[in-house]
Amino acid sequence: MTVYDLLILGGGPAGLAAGIYGGRAKFKTAVIEKGVLGGTVYTTREIVNYPGSFKEVSGPDLMKEWAEHAKHFGTEFIKSEVVDVELEGEIKIVKTKKGDEYRAKAIILATGSEPRMLNVPGERKFRGDGVSYCATCDADFYSGLEIIVVGNGDAAIEEAMYLTRFVSKVTVIVIHDVGIVDCNKNSAERAFENPKIEFLWNSVVNEIKGADGVDAVVVKNLKTGILTEVSASGIFIYVGMIPRTQFLQEKIKMDSRGYVLANEKMETSIDGVFVAGDVRDKYLRQVVTAASDGATAVVAAERYLLEEEAFKEQIVAAKSPVLLAFWNPTDAKSIHALANLEKSAEELSGKMKLVKVDVYKNQRLAKRYAVKNTPAVLLLKEGKVWADFTGFIQEDALTEKIAELIG
């Protein structure tokens, strides 16, 4: 069975950028995506803040270029939905809805996020029949009608303004006090001046009602508790996003909202599993930061793969016993110990192999052998620890042990 070097889950900007870097690094790389390549960006009409895209490129056009770029470097694309993963262990397994299994040495999670639902009565029933999450798709169906937009972030306010080109009136339901919106200032000012937009403050949606389609929305004022029925032919919901991490529950460290936690190198709590893009717990979710995450994740994965390879070759598969020396270039004591070890290794050449590990560069290996201080010396026989010396190394004792080991 094929084992990929790198499997990227998700084909949005983070996944595609990772695909470009992975292919370029000559890794056997594949991107698994269930839908259209481009992720959330695919549903964006105009991208105006990605560097170089000031001439108003559409989301789909930009993403098509990225996908072609990744293909150009040899990255494969698999159209399938991931339903389960096995992340522990050297070879990771990815299972899809169709029942296929894919194997990889490293994984990049780039599954992104999806619109959050309101979870109020009527929302599910009228989906596609008055309840919409996509103004680009559905604005035209509401020409001359009155509609409601729920939310007050960038997406909500910008889509509300787009909708005014079609509809007669947009009522925006805002949870905050009068005049407070979460979107950027520029959009807020333009929306406040738009004669077709009316705001309902301190309000939330309680229910979506209708006969054949949506007829009205029940709005609750949070300050007074009063329920009002606002008649509307449609409701567009933009109340934020939720990460697509349901299939990762209990398998990786996440925050309370379900975003995957990672360090600066995009390393997650599991060795060989990296994360990129909107699915990561991060400050700014934009195309440019998704791309950046994708690049970082691949370079970190590359380092991981090299280290794993070196570990296997030099330590696990070594023909002679191994002297594994952990040292730290900033610590004089460990530099001195290393010099002595090099001398001994020279004398024992052929019978014993010295492998030096700079703990600054290779923290994972130090973690693997539970080495906390330097210098530390492990004697390995057939890949297993046979004796260990940490901190102050008594040369006599070490020489004795080595002699015992190599017989």
Add this chain to the structure above:
Amino acid sequence: MEQENRLKPKLFTMESENIISLTDSNFDEETYESELPALVMFGAERCAQCKEELPMIEEIAGEYKGRVKVCWIEVDQYPTLQQRLRLRGIPNLLLFKDGAVEGRLGGLREKDEVVEMLENVI
């Protein structure tokens, strides 16, 4: 020309021979007057979710061949049909049987949901 094609990907490059393209002139004949139940997908070029749903509809067209007629229509070209069928969003699946609309599924749906609607109606 080539430049234009590159920048405007055609979403509905529908190659499946099992799917009938509808216009306003053959719509009634293929749906209301059809002997077989007819599943119609309403979509448009600008709609990402439509493109996401399309491969599943193509699968259904193959699996239900001979039992259900599967059609699709580009809504932007036929605005009168939108009004007549009271469409409020795309993608939208309408199931016609014996001259009436017997099922509707709006928004992006899972295959299971579409199969369930088909099995209930036919």
